[in-house]
Amino acid sequence: MFDPVVLTPEQLRAVTYDGGNLLIVAGAGTGKTATLTARLAHLVAGGVPAERILMLTFSRRAARELLARAEQAAGEAVSGAWGGTFHAVANRLLRRHSRALGLSPSFTVMDQSDSADLLDLVRKDLEGAGGDGSGGPQRRRARKRTLADIRSRCVNTSTTLSEVLRAHYPWCADERAEIKATFEAYTGRKRSNGVLDYDDLLLSWATLLRLPDVATLLQRQFDHILVDEYQDTNPLQADLLESMSQGGPLVTAVGDDAQSIYSFRAATHRNIMEFPARFGAEVVTLERNHRSTPSLLAATNAVIAGAKHRHPKQLWSARRDRELAVLLKCDDESDQARQVCRRVLHHQESGTALMSQAVLVRTAHHSDVLELELAARNIPYVKFGGLRFLETAHVKDLLCTLRIVENPSDELAWFRILQLLEGVGPATARQVTARLLAAPQPIDALACSAPELLQGAEEPAVELARTLAEAVGISGHSAGSVVQRVRIWLDPVLTARYRKSRARLEDLDRLQRGADSQPSLGHFLADLTLDPPSFSSDLAGPPHLDDDYLTISTIHSAKGCEWDVVHVIHATDGNIPSDLATGDPETVEEERRLLYVAMTRARNHLYVYAPLRYYVRPTGRDDAHGYARLSRFLTAQVVDHMEETTSSPAVHAPAAQQRPTPKASMAAVDDMLAALWD
């Protein structure tokens, strides 16, 4: 870990600046976190109470890291500072001030897949009522997920539906009227259910700031606001920041326009370009890279040199040199997987632990073949990004049950949970949900009217009602005890419903342990949706924490991280840039920055892999294949700074390199045995 004992003059200037608002333009690896940490410590040492400092970071993890490091420098006084994502902070402020908006403080928060589910529910309702009953063959409609994406894009970029459809979803254009009606109904449903989605959190915060009394309160609450990764904020977030800073707190923003990779979430690097003028801010630029060797920097500088419109800076490094970045052309995907394993093991043998190495991918499934190879060789790894833990069915089942306890008007939660009852499908669930929500006390209503509403399932329904009522009774206690109570009902249901139920129940065990440390059910639920565990939903979860493991991560999730050895795979056109992103020039530029972010994660060694042949069928018996081109961003100028190699089939890693698994072996046997009993 880099931790400069002495700050560079530029860093020192950024840390101690006290003339007003400040923008720190910090290139990749220039000690951005160290600088921000030092500034935080400096402010507290200078007498600013920690709780009057607000840190807006890209993930809660980043906030925690910042705090932990500042505590090392400045001691306990630092803890107590506010920190988290825009969404998490919005949640926290809204819990306190929601009444001003006519919103119940026990609102629940929906994640993106909940949002898609509710849209689907609403759409079906409209269908039933509107009566397109022409009976004609239903044309294929947008998937619910697509519906959610369209809506989110409209909201986040403040673009009209027609425009978004035209530009990004032309095949849905003839559904425009139906989509519009669905969106309108969706908003109404969220309001009456007391539920907010991600966009609502930001919009509601902005609305709070339009109420003069509340606005004054919020603005006077803080003396300093520090914003990390400013290049990835969207226009709404910039507005929020401006409103918050009116007549009060000073803003320090940190970012690098060359690393802006979230435009699909409406982030715009115009925010960072316009910051100095809009906030009347001083600019400090950090150009000295402390992370990478000069040869690696030469390659990454060449990648970003091809970009248009950027804040001019030239990164340099005073580190001793090692080796050139390596460009490795592989035969095909499985060759690529073998090559990665071989180099990972090589570095491990020469003293670089797996923990200090990472494989970076453009999309989550790019590592599929590699994961097979890693498993075959017993190389432990943890994957970040991609399919998430919270998206798995059994986890949603638990969370939705808890959401009813927290907010009995949560329609989507009811709709899902009722279907867990034997013999209840979508139609019954929808009808019953409507009836329950019409009652003042939905849970009591379920207990009373179960026989009438749910013939054939009345006993399980009464059991569910009793569970919910009792859970509500203890919901003032720790979240852990509520989870415990709910699982008495839920566990048997899940066991009957899912095949690999043992592993699924273990997931719930993990969640329950997490709940134990939460002060309330509301905290627990909000925490999970706003700061979900970032590893993917591999039911086994991460290996034992003290074990050494390799990291596989999407490039997006790797932002802000660094490793001694980095492997970037699938550096071919169609993958980086992604085929889906080659439509307009702006998006292609973003893909270039994505490759730049990936390559700049490396401290000492960087490998870029390009499989030249892709099989049409991944597991193909036949030999159907196509040829890939090297990523267009790896131009001659870039490759000049790299060592170019072709993998020769003769040097496959010997199978003897398989590593023994010391303690895990008996556990693995147990697992296999246990799986037989399912």
Place this chain on the structure above:
DNA sequence: CTACCGGAACTTTTT
């Protein structure tokens, strides 16, 4: 009305 099966179409990145 539900449960289940088969065919067809799709498949980024994340708060």
Place this chain on the structure above:
DNA sequence: GTTCCGGTAG
């Protein structure tokens, strides 16, 4: 692999 649709049996 997943998701969505339509058909069929109970």
